[in-house]
Amino acid sequence: MKRRNLLLTAAALSVGLAAGAAAQDDPVKVGFVYVGPIGDFGWNYQHDLGRQAVEEYFGDKVETTYVEDVPEGPDAERVIRQLAQSGHDLIFTTSFGFMNPTIKVAKQFPDVKFEHATGYQRADNVSTYSGRFYEGRAVIGHIAGKMTESNIIGYIASFPIPEVVRGINAAYLAARDVNPDVQMKIIWVNSWFDPAKEADAANQLYDQGADVIMQHTDSTSPMAALEGKDVIMFGQASDMAEFKPKPRVSSIIDNWAPYYIERTQAVIDGTWESVDTWHGIDKGMTEIGEMTEAIPEEVRESAQALADAIAAGEVHPFTGPINKQDGSPWLAEGETADDGTLLGMNFYVEGIEGQLPN
């Protein structure tokens, strides 16, 4: 009995110490878990830029660490747990597949704050956050619709999850708005990052006559594959500026820095609460990268005007009348989509050809 008590006390002490160290003194420790290698561009790179911004902004007041290339399988839970156990106060898990592991670990470490990107499960110490990237898709869809001569837009898609389907629909609707004849060809590569497959898809789309190609994958290989050809493309997640002024004519940039700084500040101030954040162009979480001179000036102006109108809340990329692909009505004239439907979007809008992989 006595021995048992001693063990319990020891356990309680060590837990207490860990929690105590977190609460009081010196630097707040912020950990980041990335699903792939950081690399030079793309999803993970952007999250790491956010981490660096936190370091820079707070200086000695914070200490950041990261673990890269963590698969969304059995290892994720251990990595997240090790971060929690080693005295991190705030942990960002930056890929959808970290959702269940994050929730599991969060239960065991109630004093540590967790932030999970792109998921839908929250807890008292787990927030979720993501960007309204579809707003950016609408802007590049607008540019695509204005600039295509073949009226064929190619789209390199990753996985048929709501995030990606939403992007396809938003880009298509914006393109059709300015060019009723536009068609969209979609190739699913079933990967977020697979340079070989992405380049193949780009070549295939080009061969099918696409003169505008968008991607929802992380590598620059599609741009490298079609450099010098008569085609325009857009940076994804990162600016991908090295392919300026063409094929990359603009980009959708994920900017996590303001959010990461805000949430770290909340932990320092002791005001952190579990929230669900979905910011777009207005708060700068979604940014439109520089539009190059390869885009005619009036298109640059109208695209910028669209971005500004979305940011001001005057235009919603999903405004009725919109039918679903099968012709059934979705949004009535003037009606805008609610976030719930957008978050679970699993259908194409009318006019997109092909079947959504299911």
Place this chain on the structure above:
Amino acid sequence: MLMLEPRTAPPAALQAAVPVLAVALTMIAGGVLFAALGKNPVEAIRIIFVDPLLDPFSRSELLVKAAPLALIAVGLSFGFRAGVWNIGAEGQFVIGAIAGGAVGLAFWDVPGLWLLPLMALAGMLGGFLWAMIPALLKIRFGANEILVSLMLVYVAQLWLSALVSGPLRDPAGFNFPESRMFHDSATLPIILGGTRAHVGVLVALGIAVAAYVALHRHVFGYRVRLMGAAPRAARFAGVSTNVMIAACLGLSGALAGLAGMFEAAGPVGQLVPSLPVGYGFTAIIVAFLGRLDPLGIVLASLVMALTYIGGETAQFTLQIPAAAISVFQGMLLFFLLATEVLSRYRLRRIRRAA
């Protein structure tokens, strides 16, 4: 010029020292690599090889990581001894996870003690049948089992993606490609409270012991060893090559399938596209590191698990990039093969006649 010359009688001590030597050389070369990256090499090696052993949670995670490696490697070792090269254990692992997981999902709201054994059987059967494809193609058409089994890995992975995006998808999961979480009856019991170490660890250990007995004390093990050492003699002794091919592939497939089911019903708790993390391939290294002996494999799987878990810790404590850790693990195989060759051959300098 240098030439490799077979040693007439390879020193037994040298042979036994091969794995230890390989690990030691990896530590040294790895230390140089880490130093070149501007990290303290001694601290890095300590974090990778020692620290995980000092922390109770990391110790339990070693078991979680080592169990599937050991299970798969034990299965592979029989074939590797007999000259049957199953390179597709990763695919059999995936099919085992799908088969076992699908049974769990089919009864997702039915509690019962019978469910886990049923899932385990389904997993083993799935892995077995998947391995029978290269076995039958080899027996019937002489198709190379290395290629066929390897190609089937990609088929299996795409199948898993298709199933969790379709029939096995979580109905309440916003269309994300993953299944429901398994309920309690379909989740492996935990053997150490507060950790993820599950009964699969004990099963893996039990199977390794059984395999040791089979290899050294049973006629099956004798035939396997005979077929590897002297295929013609084996045939004269009445060992059917075809039966042995089917047995070796089937056994390794069933064990890889079981490991896959354990992984799904253990640490992951659901079917997700990223469930396979390369255990089927890593197990090939583990099998050789353990010198194709079931008990050696158990040790080797723990060493391998150590480099993974220590590697993660080194990443966030020293910020050593993940790629450097992978290079480090690659070195282990490299040095293992090199020392193995040098234990059986000697280097001789020869002069070309002028």
